[in-house]
Amino acid sequence: MTAPKVASMRDAIADLVRDGDTVAIEGFTHLIGFSAGHEIIRQRRRDLTLARLTPDLVYDQMIAGGVASKLIFSWLGNPGVGGLGAIRRRIEGEIRDQPLALEEYSHFGMVGRYTAGAMNLPFFPLRSYFETDLPVANPLIRPVESPYSDERIYAVPPLKPDVAIVHAQRASAAGDTQVWGLLGCQKEVAFAADRVIVVVEELVEDEVVRSDPNRTIIPGLIVDAVVLEPWGAHPSYVQGAYDRDNRFYLDWDPITRDEDAIQAWLEEWVYGVADRAEYMAKLGAERMASLRPSAAAPSGSVDYGAYR
Amino acid sequence: MTAPKVASMRDAIADLVRDGDTVAIEGFTHLIGFSAGHEIIRQRRRDLTLARLTPDLVYDQMIAGGVASKLIFSWLGNPGVGGLGAIRRRIEGEIRDQPLALEEYSHFGMVGRYTAGAMNLPFFPLRSYFETDLPVANPLIRPVESPYSDERIYAVPPLKPDVAIVHAQRASAAGDTQVWGLLGCQKEVAFAADRVIVVVEELVEDEVVRSDPNRTIIPGLIVDAVVLEPWGAHPSYVQGAYDRDNRFYLDWDPITRDEDAIQAWLEEWVYGVADRAEYMAKLGAERMASLRPSAAAPSGSVDYGAYR
């Protein structure tokens, strides 16, 4: 019922992401918002705090692009392949003029932070961190006393990003958003954030969303912009639409090891293209075709019933 | 992949519900396990602690049947109609030989208790209860200090029922269970409980569940028995299958006001029938037909894609 919020990626980022913001581009291996990350690089945002469980290639690229001064995370790597060189060089001190502050948790800690943010709680309690060095490395991980026993467990503080960017299979123009496959913490980060950008493979009529309300993870109520950008999650994947482009992840390894190579890559694939459509055209139809699922795997339909 | 767990309601209750147990038959207006409640009455279980957000008619009947000595709840009534006489007479002291202890929360408090149980947390924090008399009435509602500020909020303790009984649209023989429409806290109560009985409208092949894994709310891993019992939620409803039998709720009002009438009702509709099939035959085909949805409202199918 909300007013349409459809915007171009350029306008959405220009309007909603500001220098100094805390930005969370979430999506756990699935639905990673690469195209939004690239637009943030193109618009040369600075001094961002980037939050994300698994920084992945998208934050390696953004940090190489100079947009961030701080990283909040729980697992830092190119999953199944290797390291993230741009980030490591800034942490390990090889590149000294672009320091990168770290705030480190475990996966459940990050999920708990977003959940506390979404629920407006002052903390989220969890059983992690005992007898580890994580609370020493990060003093924001603190013990909390149970009011029911002398049991002490740990807590993490709420994380309320200024902006959450969520990729999804489909949304209505009002921003009612549906996802299937891995959900990660897309819902939690969206409810925790002050501003929300949803990027979708497909824009659908309100009635499509309403035909299966249990699949809605984010209501338009909390969405500020809906960007229609098919393949916006490449080289990550979208369940049912395209596969992870593993070649890209493998190819990234030599690029990320060399600061010049990564800057050249950004020149070519980010600064050198106007938008995601141009990026995909450059990637080519053959590569895209090779990433399509090998066959359909339909969910089947269930009946909600009409009750008049 | 788990072994089949299909059982009759009689066997499931006989095997899994014991005198003195804490039993939670959940389902928020939707999917209320009436047939399981009736079987517990028929098997004359005693001294149960009954947990449920909204005790509803099912607990009014069970408490009239003498199965319970304690009630843990958050809203006590015949929704949209009136009171629950059997329960009120035991609380208000009109029936003195069957005392009923109360432990009272708000809805979010009950949901939080199940969630803490499911997550193995010593407490669940929430912003409810400030400046109310509920923490006075129930000293288990306690303040908890945030480790991040002088902010104090409230906490509720975990609730881990001995048995959770969950009604659902469908499950596989292994107990993998899917629900659409209102979810209530069916998932949380099942994960919190020691033993789980799932009652379904339809038993489906494993492949049906696996065709839409995002719809699974309970894995067979935590399920002890699967009971196939269509219409087992009557007079409550099952999304897409049958409507709430509002006539039943209205008719209950004069019955529940009179202890003799309620005992006569139990004689006829619980002790007087062997199982749910006999109950439904007695209710009649015409009544059943009148409760069918007025038309289908299909969810539509989404594509998960095959990835080989």
Added chain:
Amino acid sequence: MTVTSDPGFSRSEMMIVAAARALEGQHVCFVGVGLPNIAVNLAQRTVAPSLEMVYEAGVFGARPSRLPLSIGDPTIVTGSTAVVSMLELFGYYLQGGLIDVGFLGAAQIDRFGNINTTVIGDYEHPRTRLPGSGGACEIAINARQVFVIMRQSKRSFVESIDFRTSPGNLGGAEQAERIRREGGWLGRGPSIVVTDLGIYRFDDDGEMRLDSLHPGATLDGVRETIGWEIRVADSLAATPPPSAGELRLVREELDPGGVYTR
């Protein structure tokens, strides 16, 4: 103001219509069981067509094609925008601060809008056991503002409530504002009470004030059914009677059985 013999509508109908009108301009409303349910459904069909109805059962953006029989009903699910677990509904939507108006009923209310829906008499040995909080205590704390709809009588508008289920303006606005601020409550508390006799708002000091009298109701009638000396607005208004359109919706579409309007 005189009592007319047959105004063509019942007191309950006037109450529901007045409550619905109060929702004009509101965006997201948490719908309670009973009278709030019909009032909010009427508002969506009249003054607030873009109102998003949130049901504690776990529905956002309900579009019921009939009046829901209770706060949980298959008709609030089919065609809705989102169906979520109660953990998410209470955690992300309500406690997360997305609810503009929480609409509550009450068995007892005091001059500061504190509400009792738990017991009449002593908690341990009640004269009357009422339903309890349900979601009311958290709605009163977390919804940006609270609307109350209830029939008034000396038993319901009382000097002192027997149990505080849902906090209103506590002992007065000064105390309430301090506690709400210090405790980080999102809600500002009760802003309007609609009864079968009139419409009440709250003075700056947090005390209830009669603002509008329904057709047929009198100041004496109001005073007889309130357990304290009620304040009356300097410019006491007269509630416009229900329109033919409003009455038609209530009688023909929303409550043809007359469950709420008898």
Added chain:
Amino acid sequence: MTVTSDPGFSRSEMMIVAAARALEGQHVCFVGVGLPNIAVNLAQRTVAPSLEMVYEAGVFGARPSRLPLSIGDPTIVTGSTAVVSMLELFGYYLQGGLIDVGFLGAAQIDRFGNINTTVIGDYEHPRTRLPGSGGACEIAINARQVFVIMRQSKRSFVESIDFRTSPGNLGGAEQAERIRREGGWLGRGPSIVVTDLGIYRFDDDGEMRLDSLHPGATLDGVRETIGWEIRVADSLAATPPPSAGELRLVREELDPGGVYTR
């Protein structure tokens, strides 16, 4: 025990096969990124056909039709039993106590099975920045037992780890059991470590002990790649070499590109 020139399989293949065999009789396994991923997928195809694979990405009962490329992959979703949010996966499944075996990799491990996957060197000024915990620290605390799979070297099997990411037997079994009991931990800690040279279990006092030597590996070779004086079981076993069937599955089905087995 002598080093044969070409046993017909690589050390990595032996390690993966030995780790997979250790899962016999296990029911619910939490699959970590990297080597655990291929070992668990092999186990499901051999010794543990009813193994339920749980991926931290939010999947229970995965039935991947190819080896997943990482811990999140569309093939672990399609045809799985349940897909849930990470809040539920970590909260209800892992912290809730449903995981029998958590399978971890490690960059450094000490004699008591404590694990470092965070940094080599000082945390603030690391020589090498490693990935960090991911879900490992909570797996180590909440999974009923922990299996470790890693290549061994003097850099990885160390007297003292640089950062404790995931707790094992802490300073020894007595302390670990007391802390795990008092803290209400569900997990008993590490029970087996499988490397490219052998299989290790833990003595009653919580210290690691070499139990089985892989074909081609020698005690001297083991000692050269461990930073402390390793205990050796009285009845040191010889790990049976990979069967033709196991090798075929690894080479043809699971890792045709040789990513894990090179």
